[in-house]
Amino acid sequence: MVKKIIPCLDVKDGRVVKGIQFVELKDAGDPAELAVFYDQEGADELVILDISATVEGRETMLDVVKKTAASISIPLIVGGGIRTTENMQQLLDAGASKISINSAAISNPSLITEGAKLFGSNKIIVAIDVSWSEDDQDWFVYTHGGQQKSDWKAVDWAKEVETLGAGEILLTSMDCDGKKEGYDIAITKRVKDAISIPVTASGGAGNVDHFLTAFTEANADAALAASIFHFKETSIQKVKDYVRERGVEVK
Template identity: 60%
Template sequence: MLAKRIIPCLDVKDGRVVKGVNFVNLRDAGDPVELASIYDNEGADELVFLDISASVEGRSTMIEVVRKTAGEITIPFTVGGGISTVDDMTRLLRAGADKISINTSAVNNPSLISDGARRFGSQCIVVAIDARYNPEWGEWEVYTHGGRKESGMKVLEWAKRVQELGAGEILLTSMGADGTKDGFDLPLTRAVSQAVSIPVIASGGAGSISDFYDVFTEGAADAGLAATIFHYKEIAIAEVKDDLRSKGVEVR
C-alpha cells in the first residue's frame, strides 16, 4: 500500500489565495508563493494550485505565479485552471509544475487526457472531478466551470473513463462538503476509489484531524486535500501525520 499523502490546496483568484464554502463566499487567505513555502517547510507531501476563475473567465493560468511558487518549494506541485491544450500544459510544466490538473477542458475534450498522457506520461495528468449528489439519479453528477455548470455526466462513469484515457490520478471534490468542515464525503470517495485503480485525492470538508483517518480508512482515499483548516492555522500538517501514524496509517 502506498503511503497516504497530505496535500494543502491553494485556490487562487486574482493572484491571491481564497477560500469559501460550497464554492462561494470567498475570503482572502494570503499570498500563494508565501503559503506554498510555509507548507513545504511544514511537511506537506505535495501542493495543489488551482486558478479557480480561469475557466470561467476563459483565460490561461497565471504563469508567473506558478514560476515563483515553484522556485520556493521542493515538493511536487500540481497546477490547474484554464488549461485547454497540450501547449498550455507544456508552458506550465516549463514554469515549474510537476503535474497538470484538468477538469472543464477534460469534460469538453476528453482526448486532452490521452494527448497529455502520451506527451508527458500518465503520472503528470490529474483529472479533477467536482461532484454533487443528484437525488433524481441516486448518484453523483460531474460539474464544470468551477462548479457552476452541470455536465449531465455520472461521476463513477466519468472516473472510469478518465482512467482508461490515461489519467494518472483523480482529484475528487465533493461540492456539498466543500469548505463546510463537516468531514470528507466518505460515500462519494469510497465509491470512486473502488471504481478505479489509480490514486484518488479526496477534497472537500476536512475539519478535524480525525477526518483524515476516516477518509483513508472508510473512504479508501490515497491522499487527503484541505485548504481552510491549514490556511487559517486550525490544524497543523504535523499534527495530522502524527495522529495517523499513531493509528497505524502509513504516511510520508
C-alpha cells in the same frame, strides 16, 4: 501504501482565497509565501488552482507558478483554465510537476490522452467535482467551477478518465466543500473501488479525524484540504502524527 497530505491554494487574481461550496471567497494570503510555509510544514505535495482561470489571467498565473515552484522542493500540481497541451507545456516549463484538468477533460476527453502521451500519465490528474442529485439518486460531475451539471455520473467518469490515460483523480465533493464536516466518504469509496489509479479526497476536512476516516474508510490515497490549514486550525504535522498513531502510513 503511503498516504499523502496535500494543502490546496485556490488562487484568484494572484491571491489565495477560500470559500464555502465554491462561493463566499475570503482572502487567505500570498501563494508563494503559503507554499514555502507548507513545504517546511511537511506537505507531501501542493495544489494551486486558478479558480477564475480566464484567458486574461493566464500570464499572471504563469508568474505565480514560476515564483511558487522556485521556492519549494515538493511536487507542485497546477490546475484551472487548462484547455490545450500547449497550456500544459507552459505550466510544466514554469515549474509545475503535474497538471490538473477538469472542465476541459469533459468537453474534450482526448485532451487527457494527448497529455498522457506527450508528458506521461503520471503528469496528468483529472479533477472531478461532484454533487449528489436527489432526482437521479446518484453523484454527477460538474464543470466550470461547479456551475454546470454534466451528463456524467461520477463513477462512470472516473472509469472513463482512467481508460483515457489519466494518472490520478482529484475528487472534490461540492456538497461538503468548506463545511468542515468531513469528506464525502460514500462517493470517495465508490470511486476508489471502481478504479486502480490513485484518488485524492477533497472537500470538507474540518479536523484531524476527517483525514483518518478518508484513509481508513474510503481508502483514499491522499487527502487534500485548504481552509483548516490556511487559517491555522490544525497543521499538516498534527494530521500526520494523528493518523500515524492510528496505523496509517504517511511520509
